[in-house]
Amino acid sequence: MLTPSIERLVTELARLPGIGPRSAQRLAFHLMRDAERAPALAAALAAVSERVSLCPECFAFAEDGRCPICSDPRRDATLLCAVEEPSAILPIEATNEFRGRYHVLGGALSPIDGIDPEDLRIAELLGRVEGDGVAELVIATNPTMSGEATALYLADLVRGRVRVTRLASGLPVGADVEHADELTLARALLGRREL
């Protein structure tokens, strides 16, 4: 009983992560409940695709030139944090523990998937590390096979020029030792700290 445009909207919504066909239908009907909703979301989407570009320095999302973080003079320019994707910046910012700047690599090394160093923004990272007065590079790639490989690769490249650090890996806060997987527990042991 869906009309062609509603079918199309449901299909588009169902492409979003975590949204199955039933949720997509529910969202579509919600968007059609009052005449304001769908155009408001459509306009917000159009604005994002028109106005948002990549920051020429860190490659995070930006509007009108540099991103809000690169254009903030209060950020510590000696601290640089390399992440895989722009979406990793938000949770790091939420910790309030990092006052430096970021560098979005655009992914992680994965020879099997054909992602080699030249496919990531590694040359640009080296340029920043060499030219910008960076003292420490915090590598915040994911604790996965490809994220670890990328971290090791980057560390080898910049070692000797700046301090290189990596996000700690171990038990998440609130977890219990009994149910931890062995890889995480091994990391927690290897990274144990003096009390």
Add this chain to the structure above:
Amino acid sequence: MLTPSIERLVTELARLPGIGPRSAQRLAFHLMRDAERAPALAAALAAVSERVSLCPECFAFAEDGRCPICSDPRRDATLLCAVEEPSAILPIEATNEFRGRYHVLGGALSPIDGIDPEDLRIAELLGRVEGDGVAELVIATNPTMSGEATALYLADLVRGRVRVTRLASGLPVGADVEHADELTLARALLGRREL
């Protein structure tokens, strides 16, 4: 670190039912991953708001005149099912147990919220019941206080003219008696059937 357009998109996405601020951020970043996604969804939304209207007969969503169900000559015109919202039609259609037509009331009676009979499409329903050769009105309003009140109100209005039925209320398939709430169990008892 979000730019103004991204903030706006996150706000719009977070207005959708079941989508909190964090999911909204995740969806926004997903939509910005490749340049096609956001415009495709924006276009689908724009098409819905431009093309979709209400069916002049049943008030479900329609495109170019009558809705797909009202314009289908194979549907049984003697059976009419009254629902609160268009979103209720889809699950009823999915049962394959109903081959009649629908009538969307546009809500349920709720004097506390100021929703009186003249706020619903009750006059239009009476018009159809009187004029269209309807033999049975299946009342499929929700089994809630206001849905039940609406069902009783409608039943009183059309009683004597057509057969009036109501969706059965009772234990959902797969439930167990032990954990059923007393109201549902009371309905299941009152509506018990000969085996």
